Amino acid sequence: MLRFIVRRLLLLIPVLWGLSVALFLWVRALPGSPAQALLGERATPEKIRQIEIALGLDQPLYVQYWRFLEKALRFDFGTSIQSSRPVVEEMGRRFPATIELGVTALLIAVLIGIPVGYFAARRHGTWLDQLSVSASLVGITIPVFFLAYMLRYVFANQLGWLPNTGRQEARMLDVEHPTGFYVLDAIVTGNGPALSDALLHLVLPAVTLATIPLAIIARITRAAVLDVLNEDYVRTAEAKGLTARTITRRHVLRNAMLPVSTTIGLQFGLLMSGAILTETAFAFEGVGKFVAQAIPSRDYATLQGFILVIAALFVLINLLVDISYGLIDPRVRVR
Amino acid sequence: MSLQVAESAIQQAEHADEAGGGLWREAFRRLVRKPAAIIGAIFVAIFVIVAVFAPLIAPYSPTATDLSQIKGPGHIPGPSSTHWLGLDDLGRDVFSRMIYGARQSLVVGVVSMAFGMVGGIILGLLAGGLGGWVDATIMRFVDMMLAIPGLLFAIGIAAMLGQSLVSVMIAIGVVNIPVFARLLRGQMLAQREADYALAAKSLGVKRSRIILGHVFPNSLSPVIVQGTLTLATAIIEAAGLAFLGLSGADPAIPEWGRMLADTQKFLTSAPQLVFYPGIAIVLSALGFTLLGESLREALDPKNRR
Amino acid sequence: MSLLDVRDLSIVFSRRGRRDVRAVDEVTFSVAAGETVGLVGESGCGKSVTSLAIMGLLPKRGAAVGGSIKFDGTELTSLPADKMRGLRGRDIAMVFQDPMTSLNPVIPIGLQVTEVLRRHRDMDAAAASKEAASLLERVGIPDPARRLKEYPHQLSGGMRQRALIAMALACKPRLLIADEPTTALDVTIQAQILELLKELVVDSGTALVMITHDLGVVAGMCDSVHVMYSGRIVERASRWELFEAPRHPYTAGLLASVPRLDQARGEKLEPIPGSPRDTIPWTQGCAFAPRCRNRIESCTQGAPELVADKLRPDHDLRCFNPIDVAEQEAVTL
Numbered sequence: 001m002l003r004f005i006v007r008r009l010l011l012l013i014p015v016l017w018g019l020s021v022a023l024f025l026w027v028r029a030l031p032g033s034p035a036q037a038l039l040g041e042r043a044t045p046e047k048i049r050q051i052e053i054a055l056g057l058d059q060p061l062y063v064q065y066w067r068f069l070e071k072a073l074r075f076d077f078g079t080s081i082q083s084s085r086p087v088v089e090e091m092g093r094r095f096p097a098t099i100e101l102g103v104t105a106l107l108i109a110v111l112i113g114i115p116v117g118y119f120a121a122r123r124h125g126t127w128l129d130q131l132s133v134s135a136s137l138v139g140i141t142i143p144v145f146f147l148a149y150m151l152r153y154v155f156a157n158q159l160g161w162l163p164n165t166g167r168q169e170a171r172m173l174d175v176e177h178p179t180g181f182y183v184l185d186a187i188v189t190g191n192g193p194a195l196s197d198a199l200l201h202l203v204l205p206a207v208t209l210a211t212i213p214l215a216i217i218a219r220i221t222r223a224a225v226l227d228v229l230n231e232d233y234v235r236t237a238e239a240k241g242l243t244a245r246t247i248t249r250r251h252v253l254r255n256a257m258l259p260v261s262t263t264i265g266l267q268f269g270l271l272m273s274g275a276i277l278t279e280t281a282f283a284f285e286g287v288g289k290f291v292a293q294a295i296p297s298r299d300y301a302t303l304q305g306f307i308l309v310i311a312a313l314f315v316l317i318n319l320l321v322d323i324s325y326g327l328i329d330p331r332v333r334v335r
Numbered sequence: 336m337s338l339q340v341a342e343s344a345i346q347q348a349e350h351a352d353e354a355g356g357g358l359w360r361e362a363f364r365r366l367v368r369k370p371a372a373i374i375g376a377i378f379v380a381i382f383v384i385v386a387v388f389a390p391l392i393a394p395y396s397p398t399a400t401d402l403s404q405i406k407g408p409g410h411i412p413g414p415s416s417t418h419w420l421g422l423d424d425l426g427r428d429v430f431s432r433m434i435y436g437a438r439q440s441l442v443v444g445v446v447s448m449a450f451g452m453v454g455g456i457i458l459g460l461l462a463g464g465l466g467g468w469v470d471a472t473i474m475r476f477v478d479m480m481l482a483i484p485g486l487l488f489a490i491g492i493a494a495m496l497g498q499s500l501v502s503v504m505i506a507i508g509v510v511n512i513p514v515f516a517r518l519l520r521g522q523m524l525a526q527r528e529a530d531y532a533l534a535a536k537s538l539g540v541k542r543s544r545i546i547l548g549h550v551f552p553n554s555l556s557p558v559i560v561q562g563t564l565t566l567a568t569a570i571i572e573a574a575g576l577a578f579l580g581l582s583g584a585d586p587a588i589p590e591w592g593r594m595l596a597d598t599q600k601f602l603t604s605a606p607q608l609v610f611y612p613g614i615a616i617v618l619s620a621l622g623f624t625l626l627g628e629s630l631r632e633a634l635d636p637k638n639r640r
Numbered sequence: 641m642s643l644l645d646v647r648d649l650s651i652v653f654s655r656r657g658r659r660d661v662r663a664v665d666e667v668t669f670s671v672a673a674g675e676t677v678g679l680v681g682e683s684g685c686g687k688s689v690t691s692l693a694i695m696g697l698l699p700k701r702g703a704a705v706g707g708s709i710k711f712d713g714t715e716l717t718s719l720p721a722d723k724m725r726g727l728r729g730r731d732i733a734m735v736f737q738d739p740m741t742s743l744n745p746v747i748p749i750g751l752q753v754t755e756v757l758r759r760h761r762d763m764d765a766a767a768a769s770k771e772a773a774s775l776l777e778r779v780g781i782p783d784p785a786r787r788l789k790e791y792p793h794q795l796s797g798g799m800r801q802r803a804l805i806a807m808a809l810a811c812k813p814r815l816l817i818a819d820e821p822t823t824a825l826d827v828t829i830q831a832q833i834l835e836l837l838k839e840l841v842v843d844s845g846t847a848l849v850m851i852t853h854d855l856g857v858v859a860g861m862c863d864s865v866h867v868m869y870s871g872r873i874v875e876r877a878s879r880w881e882l883f884e885a886p887r888h889p890y891t892a893g894l895l896a897s898v899p900r901l902d903q904a905r906g907e908k909l910e911p912i913p914g915s916p917r918d919t920i921p922w923t924q925g926c927a928f929a930p931r932c933r934n935r936i937e938s939c940t941q942g943a944p945e946l947v948a949d950k951l952r953p954d955h956d957l958r959c960f961n962p963i964d965v966a967e968q969e970a971v972t973l
Contacts, residue, residue, distance in 0.1 A: 011475075018479045029495050137628070141620035143571050145578045146595060146613035149602055157603050232741040238697055239736075240756045240807060241729030250755070251744050258746070273486035277575055281599075291487065292579050295494050307491065311482040329746055330791040 004326060008319050019311050020072065024065050027300050077305030082290070082297050087305040090290065096180030097167060097286035098279070102271045104202055105209035110264060113214045117221025117260075118253070124226060132218060139215030144274050148208045148281035155204060163201050165283040168194075205282045209274045213267045220263045224256035231255070258329055265321025268314050359556075362633040372629035378622025385434055386441040393431035397589045400427055413607060423594075423608055424601060432589035433611055439590045440619060443504055443573040448565045450508025455515020456558065462516065463523030463554070464546045474520070477513040485510045486575060493581045503582060507572050511565050518561055522554035529553075556634050563627030567620040574616050591616050642670035643847050644694070644815055648707035651689050655702055663689045664871045665922065666946070667707075673814065676841065676848040678862035678879070680855065680894070682916045686871040687851045691817045693717075694849075695734055696724040711815065730760040733808035735837075737820040739800035743792040749776075749803050750788030756810045775806040780836060798829035805837065812844055819851045834860060855898055859883060867891045870919045870927035873946055876956040887949055887962040889934045926960065934961045 052058055056067060071077070077087035120132040156164035163169065167182055175194045177185045183202065186195035228234060229252060237251040276288035283289070287306060294302040366372045385392060395401075401422060413421040420429040462473040480488070489506040496502030526532060527550050535545050574592025576582060582593050591612040598608035651664040664686040671677045679687045692698050693705050696716060709716040711732060716724065736742045744752060753775060754768035763771060769788065776784035779802040792800055801821060808816055818837060822830040838861050841848045850862055858865050858879065865882045867875040867890065875888040886892040893912035914931040921927070925940040932939065938960050949955040949962070 014475050015478050015482060018475065019482060022479065026491060026495060031495075031497055137621065137624055138617070141567060141571065141624050142617050143574050143578075143592075143595075143613065143620075145575065146609070146616065149595070149599060149609050150613070153602055153606050153609075157606075232736060232738060233744040235697060236736060236742045236804070236807075237744070239695055239728055239734040240759070241725045241727065242755060242759055243725065246755065246759070250747065250751075254746055255744065269481070269484040272484035273575075276484075276486050276490075277578065280579060292490070295490055296580055303491065303494075307483060307487060310484060310487065314484065315478075315482050331745060331793050 005319075005323055008322055012315050012319065015315055016312060020069060020308060021065065023304050023308055024068050027304050028061075030298075030300060072305075072308060077308075078301035080294075080302045081299040082293060082302065087301050090302065091287075091306065091309065093180060094285070094287045094290050097182075097284065098272075098275050098288060100181050100183060101202065101205055101209060101278070101284065101286060102275060104206040105271060105274075106213060106264070106267060108206060108210035109213035109217050109267070112210075113217030114221050114260065116214075117218040117223075118225055118256075120218070120222045121225035121229065129222075132222070136215035136218045139211050142211065144208060144212070144277040145281045147211055148204070148278060151204050151208060152282070162203050167201050167284055168197055169201075201284075205278050205284050208281070209271065209278045212270060212274060213264075216267070216270075217260065217263060221256065221260050224259045225252060228252050228256045254328070258325065261325060261328065262321060265318060265324075268317045272310055272314070359634075362630065365633040366629055369629045369633070371625045372633075375622050375625025375627075375629060378618055379626055382437055382619045382622060383441065386437040389434045389438050393428075393434040395428040395431040397432045397435040398427065398587050399431075400425055413605070420611055421605075421607060423598065424605075429608065429611060432594065433591075433615055436589045436591045436594060436612065436615065437619070439500075439588060440570050440573065440616070443500070443507070444566045444569045444623075447504040447507035447569045447573070448511070448562055450505060451511030451565060451569075452515050452558065452562050454508065454512040456519055458512065458516035459519025459523070459558075460551060463520040463527075464551070470520070473516070477516050480510075480513040486572065489572060489576060490579065490581065493576060498581070500582070503573060503576055506576070506581075507569050510572070511569070514565070515558060515561060519554055519558050522557055523550050526550045526554050557631075560627055560631040560634065563623055563630060567623035567627070570616060570620050570623075574612075643673045643675075643712055644671040644849070645710040646670065646690075646694070646707070647710070649690065649693060649709060650706040651686070651693055651698065652704045652706070653702055654704065662871060662922075664693070666872055667868075668946075669866050669873065669876070671815065671847050671849060674841075674845045674847055675864070676838075676850060676862050678858040678865040679849060679851045679868060680853065680858055680865055681868035682853055684916050685868040687868050688819050690868075691734065691819050691849065691851055694817060695728060695732060696721075726760075729756050729808075729813075730811045731813055732815045732817070733811070733813040735801070735804050735808045735816065735818045735821045738824045739797055739804055740824065742804055743800055745792050748789055748791055749795070753788070753803070753807050753810060756807055760811045771810075772806075775810055776803065779803070779806045779809075779840070780832075781806070797825050798833065801825060801829075801833055802836065805833075805840070809840055809844065809846070813846060815847045815849070816841060817849045817851065820853070821850075822857065823852075823854070837861070855883075855894055867894070870916070870922065872922060872927070872958065873956075874928065874958045876946075877952070878954065881952065881955055885952065887952070887955065887957050888959050889932050889961075889963060890928050892963050893931075893933075926958075934959075934963065936961045 056064060059067075075088050079085065080087050080090050083090060116132050116136075120129045123129050152164055155162045168175070175185070175191060176189055178188065179185055182198035183195065186192075186198050233255075234247065234251050237247045242251075272288070275286060276292050278284065279286045279289035280292050287310070291303065291306050293299070294306075415421065420433065423429055423432065458473050458477065462470040462477075483491070489510045492506035492509055493502050496505060523546075527546075532545055532550055535549070536542070573582075573590075574595065577590055577592030578596040580596075582590055586593070594612040595609055595616075598605070598612075601608050646667060646669050649664055649667040650662065652660050652662050654660045667686070667690055669677065669679075679690065681687050689698070694709055694711075694716065696719070698705065705717050707717070711727070714727075716727075719727070743749070750769060750772055753772035754763075754765070757763045757768040757771055758765070761768075761771075772788055773784040776787055781787050781799055781802050787795070787799075787803075792803075795803065805821075816837075821837065822833050825833060834857060837848070840846070848861075850857065852858060862879050864876065864878050866873045867882075867888065869890050875882070875886070875891050877887075882891065883895070886895055890912070893910070896910040897912060912931055913933075918930045919927040920930060920940065922943045925942060926932070926944055929935050929939040944958045944960050946956050946958040949957045951964070
C-alpha cells in the first residue's frame, strides 16, 4: 500500500512540473505584455522598458521560468491587478468561500444522489426509476447559470424566501471572520444571526452547484447497484439466507460504492468549473468569481497562481481518491 | 499447415470487423425502438433544421429593432401576435434572435466537437498504437490537461487566443481532447488483447496492419458515442463562456449564452428574456444527450440478445 | 417420506415485449434424506433454474413458478420470504458453479463464513470465527487462521470452491444443491472437490442434488439420476441402471459422446448431432426429435409422457421409441 502511494506521488511530479511550464509559457503567450497591463494608459516605451527590467522580463526565458518556479514554491505569485493585493492574500480570502460552497454542494449531491440512485436501481424499470433517470438527464444538460437565474427568480424575487446574491447581508458587515469560512466563523464566535445569515446565503448557490454532480452520482450509483445485483456473490449471499439488510449493506452497497467513490473524487474539476459560473451568477465572492473577473481585467498573476494551486489541489484529491479506493477494494492494494 | 492457420486467423480478424459492421446495423435496429432515442432525434432534427434554414424561418432580421413597440424607457414588450416571443430591451424580435442563435450554437457545437475528436483520436491512436515511451509521454500530457478544471482551461485558452468565435471553438475543442484520447487508447488496449488480434500477431501479421486495419476501427464506437455526447456539452460550455464574457467579437450576432447573460439584469422585470435561451440550450443539449446515451446502450454488448 | 418432493414443477419466464419462455415443465422428482441425486443435461435444459426455484432465488418479477416443492413437508413455493430466508443457508444450502465470481471480492473470507454462522446458529463473533477456522480445515484449506483474514483474490480457484463449500455446510444443512460445482475448475482440482463433497455429505448425512452436464461426475457419486432435456425430465433411473442400459436416445447419445479409456484408438466419438437449440416445443412433439436417431413419425405429432419403463423396473422414460436392450449391447460395445 505504501509503495502504491509513493509511486502515485512520484507520478505527480512530472504532471505538476509540466503544468508549471505550460502556465509560465501561457502567460507569455497572452496578448498584451504585463508591463503594459500594469501601466495601462500611461505606457510609454521607456517606462515599459524600465518595468520589464524591474520584473526581469529582459532575461532569457529559462531564467525567467526558474525565478517563477522558485517564487511559486514559496507561494509568491505576485500581486493581483484587480485588487492590488498579493495573490496569496487573495487566495486566503477566496478559497474558504469556494471550499465552503463546494463542500456543501458535494454533501447535497452525495446525500441525495446515492439514495436516489440506489432506490432507482432497486425499483428498476418502474416509473420511479424512469423518473430518476430522466431527472438526472435534465440535471446534466441544464446550464449552471441558467439554473442559478431560475432559482433566484423563484426563491428570491418571487417567493422572497432566500437572499438573492452575495455571501452575507450588508448589516452583517461588522461580523468577525477569523477563518473566512462564514458558517464556521459564526459557530466559533457563537453568533446565531450570522450563522443563519451565512446558511441562507449558501442554500441557492450550493443547490445550483450540486445539480450536475448530484445527477452524475445518482446515475453512477444506479448503474453500479444494478451491476452488483446481478453478481454471483449477491446470489451466494441470498443462498446463505442472510437478512435483506445484511445483503444490502455488506454485499451490495459496499461493492457498488467502488465506482461511486471514484466518481465523487472526480467531481472536483466539475465543481470548480461550476463554481466559476455559480459564483458569478450569485455574486458570491469566491475563487471562481475572482478568476472569471481576472480574464477581462488581464490579471495574469492571479490566473497563473490560482490555476496552479487549483490544479495541484485537483491532482492531490485524485491521489486521495485512489488511495481510498485501495482501502475499500483489497484487489487494488496488491498491485 | 501454418499457411492454413494464418488464413483462418485473418479470416477471423475480418470476421471481427464484419461483426463491427453488423454491430452498427443491429445497434441501429435497437435504437429506433427506444423512445428516448426517438425523442432525442426529434429534438436534434428540429434544432438542425432551425439552424440551417434560419433565414427562411425567422420572421424578422435578428438585428432589426422595432422601437414602435417600446412604450418608454425600461419597457420590454412580452409575447404578442406580431412578435411571438416579444422584444428584447433593444426592441429586437426575440423569436428571430432565438432562431439565429440555433445557428451559432450548432456551428460551435459541431466544430469544437470535431476539433476535440480529431485531436483526441490522433493522440489516442499514437498512444494506443505505438505504446512504450510514446504512450507514457502522451498519457502524462493528457493527465496534465485533465488536471485543470475544464471551464478554467477553456477560459485560459480563449483568453490567449483573443475574443473571437474561432478561439471559443478551439478552446472547447482542446478541453475535450484528453477525454477522446483516453477513451480511444483504453479501447485499443482492450482490443489488442482480443483473440483475433492475438491470433494475427502470433502469425506475424504486421503490427501496423493489425492496429490500423483491425484494432483501430473496432475501437471507434465508444468514441462516436462520446462525440454525440460532446455536442451537448460543447453547446453548454460555449454558453458558459459567453456568460463569462468570452464569445464571438460581434455582439450583434445572437447567441443563446450571451442572450442569457445580457438579459440577466431584467430577471425581475422581464424574466422571459432569460427563460427562452435557457430552455433552448437545455432542449438542444438534451436532444444530443438522449441520442448519445441511447446509442451507447444500443452498442453495449451487454444489451445484445 | 422423502426430504425434498418436487411435483409437477413449471417455471415460466415472461418479459415485456417478448414471448413467454417455459424453462421448466412437468418436473417431478424426490430426494430422500442422505441420498445423492443427479440432475443431468446440457446447458439451457432447465436444471439450474430448477435448483434456483428450490432455493427460492428466482426473480420475483418475470418468473412464474407452478406446481409444488415440498421440503420436509413444508411447501416452499408459497412460503413467505422471511421464512424462506431462515431456511436458506441453514436447512438447504447451495454451492454455485463459478468460485471466481461467487465470493464477495471486497470482504475477507472469514466474514463470509462467519456471517452464516452468526445468522443461523446464533454464535457470537469469537465462537463463529473459531468454528469458521475448523470448517475451513474440514474442507481441506491449510492454515485456516491465516486464510480467514485473506480476500478471495488471494485464493486459488480450488481453494475458493472449498471455501464456498465450507460456507454451504456451515449449518449442517439437510439438503445441499451443487450446481456444476467443478465446471470452472482445472481437471485435477475437479476430482479433489468431488471427492471432498462426497466425503462431507456421507459424513454429515446431508442429501445432495448434483447438477451437472458431466456424466463422469454422476457416475462417481449419484444414487439416482434424472436426465433433463429442454425443460423436462426425459429419463430417470438408478446410476447403475442408467449407465448399463440407457433407454432414451438422448441419454445414450450423452454416454456415447464421452471419451472412454476402453475405447479403441481409431474409434470415433459419437457426438449428438445438432445443438440444444434445435428443438421443437413440447406441445408439438418430443423436443429431442430433431436431433434423434430413433425418431419415428409419432415423435413429431405429440409429446410423450414420462412413464415407467415396460422392460425395466424402477426406470422412467419419456420416449415413443426407446433404444431396446438388445441394441444396447451394440452401443456399449
